[in-house]
Amino acid sequence: MPNQNGTGPRWMHGQIKCCGYRMTKPREAILDVLANTQNHLSAEDIYMAVHKFYPNIGLTTVYRNLEVLVNIGMVVKFEFGEGKSKYELSDEYSSKGHHHHLVCKECYTVIDYSDFMKDEVSFLKSTENGLSEKYKFNITDHLIQFFGVCEKCTNK
């Protein structure tokens, strides 16, 4: 974990403060964990990672902060069918950029992909417009996931 000094990136402080929240050690530690992983972490994963450096930060605090971070749009929450939620930094705060997920139904491995976006953009544009208009929805998000069986699980 790189930012154990308790400062953390300024822009994250700014976003937190703009929303009326305070930047606290637990909050920062959680963002730090999320910013420095390639994986999709559960609340407990995050708790355990944070716990190594701050053993007195509790799981409750992790849950409560994830909720805040999801609400202000810094973090996105996903369900991959495993029965527990997974979290990742949202596009604007992540080095990953915009991507979608390819999920193995057997081992729940999740692959991020950002290829094949050209067809997607036109699909999303027209569908979002059509749906907004027809159903009077104010559309804010979409979720696109592909499911299948990964190479490893296929070979067993």
Next chain:
Amino acid sequence: MPNQNGTGPRWMHGQIKCCGYRMTKPREAILDVLANTQNHLSAEDIYMAVHKFYPNIGLTTVYRNLEVLVNIGMVVKFEFGEGKSKYELSDEYSSKGHHHHLVCKECYTVIDYSDFMKDEVSFLKSTENGLSEKYKFNITDHLIQFFGVCEKCTNK
């Protein structure tokens, strides 16, 4: 509930039996509920509907049967972010046909839509092919959902 006589559609019996399962009253009642609703039902919704006609069928049985039905592909399980799973008959068994979901993030109302599928088909085709090849995944399913705020929730 139409099929209280205990027979139910033949094709459903066939599918169940083909997979090595038996057609039982609870199983049939559950399929019947799913076949005769326009909504997306939780396990408890189904339990309560079934319970009206068969008060001694338990919630456990509903869960166990839903698991079986999902495994043999007659039923599809969804998570809309509400914290509980919702179930519906899969395309082949449903009068709804292929559709996707538009979900209100406030009240969790779910709208089925099957418009705007033209762009989708080309998007899915090329993406599935690309993903299969690049990541050696055997792709079986996709999940496309749009999220937003419905008209009612916007006006309050």
Next chain:
DNA sequence: ATATCTGCAAAGACTTTGCATGAGA
């Protein structure tokens, strides 16, 4: 006949809440 299925009760997994204490700005 016998493998599958069921109901009940109990346990399990993940997440949320209450309340007194602690800490940012």
Next chain:
DNA sequence: TCTCATGCAAAGTCTTTGCAGATAT
């Protein structure tokens, strides 16, 4: 200083499991 944040323990919600008895084929 004063509101927001935290930690602990307890509770809540949805779902699964164990086991003896019942049922479909």
